[in-house]
Amino acid sequence: MLLLCFLTLFAGKSIEEKGYTVGDIVDNFELKSVSGEMISLDDYKNEKGIILVFDCNTCPVSKAYKERIKELHDKFADKGFPVLAVNSNDPGRQPGDSFDEMVKYAEKNKYQHTYVQDLQQEVARSFGATNTPHVFVLKKSGADFKVAYIGAIDNNSRDASAVTKTYVEDAVNALLKGNNPTPDKTKAIGCTIKWKEA
Amino acid sequence: MKKLGILLTFLLGPVYLKAQDVPLVKYDRLGSIIGQPGDEVRVINFWATWCKPCVKELPLFKNLAEGGHIEVHLVSLDYADNLDKVNQFVSTNNYKDLNVILLDEIDYNSWIDKVDSSWSGAIPATLIIHPKTGKRLFVEGEIKDGALERYIDQVSN
Numbered sequence: 493m494l495l496l497c498f499l500t501l502f503a504g505k506s507i508e509e510k511g512y513t514v515g516d517i518v519d520n521f522e523l524k525s526v527s528g529e530m531i532s533l534d535d536y537k538n539e540k541g542i543i544l545v546f547d548c549n550t551c552p553v554s555k556a557y558k559e560r561i562k563e564l565h566d567k568f569a570d571k572g573f574p575v576l577a578v579n580s581n582d583p584g585r586q587p588g589d590s591f592d593e594m595v596k597y598a599e600k601n602k603y604q605h606t607y608v609q610d611l612q613q614e615v616a617r618s619f620g621a622t623n624t625p626h627v628f629v630l631k632k633s634g635a636d637f638k639v640a641y642i643g644a645i646d647n648n649s650r651d652a653s654a655v656t657k658t659y660v661e662d663a664v665n666a667l668l669k670g671n672n673p674t675p676d677k678t679k680a681i682g683c684t685i686k687w688k689e690a
Numbered sequence: 691m692k693k694l695g696i697l698l699t700f701l702l703g704p705v706y707l708k709a710q711d712v713p714l715v716k717y718d719r720l721g722s723i724i725g726q727p728g729d730e731v732r733v734i735n736f737w738a739t740w741c742k743p744c745v746k747e748l749p750l751f752k753n754l755a756e757g758g759h760i761e762v763h764l765v766s767l768d769y770a771d772n773l774d775k776v777n778q779f780v781s782t783n784n785y786k787d788l789n790v791i792l793l794d795e796i797d798y799n800s801w802i803d804k805v806d807s808s809w810s811g812a813i814p815a816t817l818i819i820h821p822k823t824g825k826r827l828f829v830e831g832e833i834k835d836g837a838l839e840r841y842i843d844q845v846s847n
Contacts, residue, residue, distance in 0.1 A: 552740040622830070623812035644811075647797045650769045654796075679802040681767050683741060684812035684831055 511620015514676045518630055518637045521615045523578065523608035524591070526598040531576070531608050533637055540572030541667060542630040542637065543660060545645075546621040547577040547607075549597040550588040551683035554624045556649050558601060561625065564645070564660060565605040573629070573664045575605035580616035581624075581686040589686070616685055623682030629663045629673070640667055643678030711777045714770055714794045717801045723763055723791075724805070728821040731846055732761045733838075736805075736815045738768045739779050743832045744814040748785065750838050755788055760842065763789040767813060770794040820845045 512518065522532040536542050543564055547554050565575035583590040591609050598607045610616055619628055629641035641663035646655040663673035713719075723734065735751050737744035748764070755762040764785065768776050773792055780790050795801055802811050806828040809815055818827045818841050825845045833841075 622810035626810075644799060647799060649798075650771070650796055657797075657799075659799075675799075678799040679809070679811040680798040681738075681802070681811050681813060684743065684814070686743075 511618060512628070512639045512642070513620075514639050514642060516639050517633075518628075518639060519618055521610075521618075523610055523615065525606050525608045526591075526595045526603070527606075531606055536574070536576075536632075536637070537635075539574060539632060541632050541640070541664070543568060543573050543575045543664065544619075544628045544630055545575060545577045546580055546616060546619070546624055546626040546628075546685065548579045548581045548586070548589050548624045548683075549593055550581070550586055551624045553649050553680075553682045557625050557645055560645055560652055562601070562604065564664075567661070568664050569605070571664075571668060573667070577603075577605055577607045578610050578615055578621075579607065580610040580613050580621060582613065582688040583611075584688065585686040613685075613688060621685060623680075623684055625682060627660050629660060629667070631667050641673045641676050643675075644680035647678075649680065712766065712773065712780055712790045712792050714773060715791045717793070717795050717804070719791065720765060720793055720801075721804065723789075724817065724819065726821070728761065730759055730761045730821075731842055732763065732819045732821060733842070734763045734765060734817040734819070736765050736767060736813050736817075738766055738813060739772070739775055740768065741813050747814060747833050748783070750833060751788060752783075752785060754838065754842075761789075763791070766790060766792040768792060769796075816841075818842060818845045 518533065520533045522530050525531045545561055547561065561575060561577065568574070579589055579594055581589040594607060594609055625645060627641070627643060627645055628639055630637040631640040641660065643659060645660045647657040647659070648655045659675070659678050666673045733751065733754060737748065739745065751762050751764065754760050766776050770792065776792055780786060798811060802809055806817060808828055809830055812830055814832055816829045816833060827841050827845050829841060
């Protein structure tokens, strides 16, 4: 019995450390956007879902995907799946990801999508985000948001024109048709999130 | 004939040198590095010239290789079109003896799990294997001071 308790304890812990998996309900959060507003999931209650991207100013892979992330917003915001980009890098370790730099970067790149700072890194931790860009497509389910897809934007970070699998686009299109995305989990090489030094 | 050989070697010298530069490889090559038998503990580090925390910890692997008894492999995940940059980086930092390869496999999702199913894809990442016992350890993220030796001990024993 004691052993069972321990096992449950450990299982609980590891799930918490690894973050959300497909099907999980997302906890609400409130983060400051580059426009100065506080953004929470309540702001998305009239949407069908959210394309949440852990992103940043500085990672070369994020830079390679910058235009593609903007295009995802252009394509799907009107259909009920806006992009929400979350920068969780510690500005202490990565000064190029400070709030001021985020404001400048969003302006320079004419971001139409919301760009928020996760200064405490709690959102990245609860999602289990590991790298940038790391996408979580969320689907509205009653009053909640559920994780429907986790992973990469597509299968070619180097060259958008050589992409053969548009994972996120396919996932959102599937959700718009009322289907579950396949695959619902992919992996990609990316920059590790710059965690605060313990 | 012998003279011709010498002349050819002389003329083709630069070509031979070039051939010793960082090779562009496909997953098969990495798979065989991971799977091949051997006596020594094997350390395979995944990095890229654009990844600052990766570059910062590369001297750890150089020291490790210089200490002997450990087989070190550096797997660059730079884009293949940046091969020149990787070659230059390797030669400037004197990493030539660290078995550097550039893994030219852009469809990441097709091979990341083959390296280790626990890997999210974030770099730096390091795989430590003891081919004799089959013991292995996968470390995602930066390696803190002194931790590399500890990981190697864990896998060796």
